[in-house]
Amino acid sequence: MASVVTVSTKPYEGQKPGTSGLRKKVKVFLQENYTENFIQSILDANKDSIVGSTLVVGGDGRYLVKEVVDKIIKIAAGNGVAKLLVGQNGILSTPAVSHLIRKYKTLGGIVLTASHNPGGINNDFGIKFNCSNGGPAPDNTTNEIYKLSTAISEYKIVPDIQCSVEKIGVQKFKVGDRDFVVEVIDSVKDYVDYMKEIFDFPKIKSLLQGGEKNKPFNVLIDSMNGVTGPYVKAIFIDELGASEENVRRIVPLEDFGGAHPDPNLTYAADLVNAVKNGDYDFGAAFDGDGDRNMIIGRDAFFVTPSDSLAVLANHLQHIPYFQKTGVKGFARSMPTAAAVDRVAAAAGKEMFQVPTGWKYFGNLMDAGRLSLCGEESFGTGSDHVREKDGLWAALAWLSVLAATQLSVQEILSQHWKQFGRNYFTRYDYEECPSDPCNEMMQELEKKMGSSGFVGSSHSSGGKTYVVAVADNFSYIDPVDQSVAMKQGLRIVFEDGSRIVLRLSGTGSSGATVRLYIDSYEASDVLGSAQEKLAPLIDVALQISQLQKYTGRDQPTVIT
Numbered sequence: 001m002a003s004v005v006t007v008s009t010k011p012y013e014g015q016k017p018g019t020s021g022l023r024k025k026v027k028v029f030l031q032e033n034y035t036e037n038f039i040q041s042i043l044d045a046n047k048d049s050i051v052g053s054t055l056v057v058g059g060d061g062r063y064l065v066k067e068v069v070d071k072i073i074k075i076a077a078g079n080g081v082a083k084l085l086v087g088q089n090g091i092l093s094t095p096a097v098s099h100l101i102r103k104y105k106t107l108g109g110i111v112l113t114a115s116h117n118p119g120g121i122n123n124d125f126g127i128k129f130n131c132s133n134g135g136p137a138p139d140n141t142t143n144e145i146y147k148l149s150t151a152i153s154e155y156k157i158v159p160d161i162q163c164s165v166e167k168i169g170v171q172k173f174k175v176g177d178r179d180f181v182v183e184v185i186d187s188v189k190d191y192v193d194y195m196k197e198i199f200d201f202p203k204i205k206s207l208l209q210g211g212e213k214n215k216p217f218n219v220l221i222d223s224m225n226g227v228t229g230p231y232v233k234a235i236f237i238d239e240l241g242a243s244e245e246n247v248r249r250i251v252p253l254e255d256f257g258g259a260h261p262d263p264n265l266t267y268a269a270d271l272v273n274a275v276k277n278g279d280y281d282f283g284a285a286f287d288g289d290g291d292r293n294m295i296i297g298r299d300a301f302f303v304t305p306s307d308s309l310a311v312l313a314n315h316l317q318h319i320p321y322f323q324k325t326g327v328k329g330f331a332r333s334m335p336t337a338a339a340v341d342r343v344a345a346a347a348g349k350e351m352f353q354v355p356t357g358w359k360y361f362g363n364l365m366d367a368g369r370l371s372l373c374g375e376e377s378f379g380t381g382s383d384h385v386r387e388k389d390g391l392w393a394a395l396a397w398l399s400v401l402a403a404t405q406l407s408v409q410e411i412l413s414q415h416w417k418q419f420g421r422n423y424f425t426r427y428d429y430e431e432c433p434s435d436p437c438n439e440m441m442q443e444l445e446k447k448m449g450s451s452g453f454v455g456s457s458h459s460s461g462g463k464t465y466v467v468a469v470a471d472n473f474s475y476i477d478p479v480d481q482s483v484a485m486k487q488g489l490r491i492v493f494e495d496g497s498r499i500v501l502r503l504s505g506t507g508s509s510g511a512t513v514r515l516y517i518d519s520y521e522a523s524d525v526l527g528s529a530q531e532k533l534a535p536l537i538d539v540a541l542q543i544s545q546l547q548k549y550t551g552r553d554q555p556t557v558i559t
Contacts (some may be wrong), residue, residue, distance in 0.1 A: 001174045003159040004078045008135045008153065009033040013151035015041070018201055019357040019504075021128025023114045026064055033155070039072055040155035041148040042080045042110065042129045045141055046418045048401045049107055052079035056100045056130075058187065059112025059290035060487035061252035062119035062229040065090045066165070073163050076182045076299035077173065078156035086165050087187040091252060093290030095381070095389035096191040098134035103190060103456040108132055111390025113227075113289035116262035116378075120386070120489035122453070124539040126557055129489075135386030139484065171509040188234045197233060198321040199395050200402075205240045207402035216400070218246070219282045220392065222271040225257040226288040231391055248274070258261050261380055263390070265302060266557045268294055276300035280376065282401065282408060288392035291358075291389035292378040295397055297408025304529075304559075306337035306424050306518075309374035311415050312396050313343040314373060318403035319396060320386060328383075331361055331373040334473050334488055335500045337422035340374070355475050355487035358504065360384045363479040376426060376516065416525035417421035423519045423532045427555035429546070438511070439502060442490055444501065445472055447543070458543065461535030473500075480515030492541070498518045499540040513550060529556075 012031070013497070015038050016024055027285035029035050043050050046082050057072050059065040069090040076084055085100060085493055090112070097109045109209035114126035129137045129145065137145070144196040163171055163182050173180045195201075207217045219237055223229040229250035237241040248271070249257065260267040265284035275283040275296055283296040303311070318321040329350030330340050344351035350369055358379065364370035365383040374380040379388035380396075397408075406410060447453060448470035458465050469492040475484045488502040517533050517540060524532075542548060 001170050001176070001429040002024070002077070002158045004154055004156050004176060006154050007033070007036070009037055009155055011150050011152050011386045013140070016129065017137070019361075020115065020136050020351045021111070021113070021126050023117060023124055024123045024380050025124035026121050026123060029064060029068070029077055035068055035071055036075060036155050036157070037149060037152050038145075039075045039110070039129055041152060042127075043075065043081075044148045045144045046107065047128075051553050052082045053107035054083040054085065054104065055081055055478035056085045056092070056104075056106055056109030057090075057110075058087030058097055059090055060093070060115075061089075061254065061262070062090050062114065063250070063254040064121075064123065064125045064258070065112045066490075068125075068230070069128055069165055070163070072145065072240065073109055073154060073182055074159060074161050075157040077161055077175050079375060080178065082179065083181040086184050088165065088168055088184055088521050089187070090165055091187040091227060091230065093191070093231060093391075095291055095385050095387045095392065096187065097130060098193055098387040099194055100136040101130060106132065108555070111289070114262075115289050116287040118256065118260050119288065120258070123255070130386075133362055133366055133386050136357070136359040139266060139482070148532060153384040165232045169541060188230050192234045192239065194384070195395060196239070196374055196391070198529050199399055200320055201239055203402045204395065204398045207327060208240055208242055209273070212370075213444055218280045219284070219398075220271065220275055220278070220280045221247045222263075222268060222283070222285040223247070223250045224259060224261045224263065224268065224287065224379065225251060225253040225287055226286060226290060227252055227284040228290040228391055231290065235391065235395070247496060256288060261294055262292035263287050264557060264559045265294075266559070272296065272300045280308035280397070284397070287378070289352055290390050291381075291388040293380060293393040294378055295394065295408070298533070301409045301412075303412065304410065304424050305333070305374060305376045306335070306339050306378065306420065306422060307412060307415070308393070308397070309336070309372070310339035310343050310382055310419070311411060312380065312393075312400065313340050313347075313372050314415065315400040315403070322371065325371070325383075328366065328371040329369045331364060331370050332492065333375040334513070335426075335502065336374060336517045337375040337424040338520070339419065339422045342419040352478070355473065358386070358388055359477065360477070360484070363477055367479045369479075376424065413526070420520060420522040423527070423529045424527055425517050425533050425537070426559045427515040427517075427550050428557040428559070429513040429550045430556040431516075432513055432550045432552065434511040434552070436549045437513055440544065440546065441489065441501070441503060441514075448489065448491065452464075458539045460538035460542070463535040465495070465497060465536065465539055468492050468494045497536055499543070501546075513546065515555075528544045
């Protein structure tokens with residue numbers, strides 16, 4: 001029989017969860033009791049229901065996951081948790097965690113990931129808590145976790161528990177007079193079974209193997225050495241009959257092979273070049289924890305996440321899941337281009353604009369008002385889980401391609417001709433000094449609120465933009481009336497073009513400045529986004545003085 005030990009500790013500053021959990025450098029988490037403090041704070045935030053509960057535990061396979069899984073097992077045992085469902089080797093994708101929480105009706109889950117941030121001893125780690133609906137903890141919960149972390153004086157742990165997570169099976173322990181169970185589960189099976197319910201796998205398989213056109217539809221799927229590797233193997237190779245040549249980087253590595261596991265044109269350039277130079281009809285890449293996706297077509301034709309969301313919204317009838325559930329509303333994060341709004345209007349569906357952060361979609365889904373949603377930061381998902389889901393998005397696209405028998409580019413061209421096109425780009429300035437960036441945001445907000453700013457004209461490249469709206473975006477949740485303030489500076493011009501500026505909450509150090517540029521064209525839909533948006537980008541840089549405050553002439557990443 002194992003005993004609970006109470007360990008004295010002191011608070012650490014800065015354990016405030018960001019948009020999706022606590023993210024810091026690995027070496028921060030390696031400080032004495034730093035990780036233990038945060039885990040205890042998560043459990044204490046659930047103190048009314050933690051005793052006798054079941055939790056899901058897993059992560060993206062990055063450096064430190066196995067060690068932290070071991071700590072969670074020991075601390076969960078010390079706090080009266082009855083059972084843990086742990087992914088084999090600590091591996092679970094973020095959408096898989098969401099599905100497991102919902103399928104097995106657990107109290108929630110602890111997800112070990114820094115998502116799309118780099119891994120390895122000199123890079124990033126993260127911990128987040130997902131609630132019983134399967135989604136990221138809402139603001140009131142993360143605020144409580146943070147508050148507890150600032151005053152923590154002890155944590156409870158059962159140091160004698162030795163529990164390997166390498167083999168699937170059930171391990172039982174006696175902690176005082178309580179039973180404590182750790183069930184190590186197949187990381188992939190439940191999720192794959194669910195995808196087979198949602199999609200018509202035989203139809204997608206027929207597409208990949210030639211189908212109606214009698215010509216194989218050649219795909220290249222890139223897991224970027226993140227968590228989706230085993231899922232991609234099980235789905236694309238074992239279920240859909242693709243070959244090893246159709247997948248790449250499917251072994252999860254603690255440092256993601258030294259790569260930056262963010263599926264965009266910069267960090268997934270290997271995939272882009274392979275599709276551009278090879279005989280491929282479709283390419284997809286996923287991030288470290290499997291919740292983000294990038295979609296490209298033949299010749300590496302890039303689908304912006306804003307367009308991806310709109311196209312899927314217009315074709316949900318091809319997916320069996322929505323044939324059964326019906327299509328409710330649509331939603332996007334505020335910085336995401338308004339392409340999906342036009343689909344919602346044509347379909348007569350509710351349309352929501354929420355702050356950045358997937359947790360804001362969860363309430364709408366739980367209330368039965370939302371079927372499909374997305375963020376411009378390469379996140380797409382539906383109410384099948386309460387997280388964005390990269391693999392789901394790729395399978396959704398393949399379902400549409402199988403049903404229409406069109407190419408990716410043909411689908412986009414048809415869509416733009418029907419709805420017009422929102423040209424969109426995002427400039428990221430990563431790891432900038434925090435103080436000047438905060439000053440920039442304050443000065444810009446002052447300028448936006450000054451007399452005469454609304455109605456002012458700004459010109460570049462022969463185009464003039466007149467300010468119609470200038471605000472710091474706020475959101476009142478239509479379900480529970482909760483309020484989220486200061487969610488991004490937004491300048492909307494009379495022609496509907498927009499400039500949005502935010503400081504990101506997903507970095508682990510310094511400030512990441514994100515500049516979003518969005519301009520709608522009803523008929524001129526086949527141009528280059530960077531060329532079409534050049535005048536508006538110049539106006540944005542003039543108004544914000546971004547280059548002065550960041551000290552950067554160029555962004556780190558353009559998407």
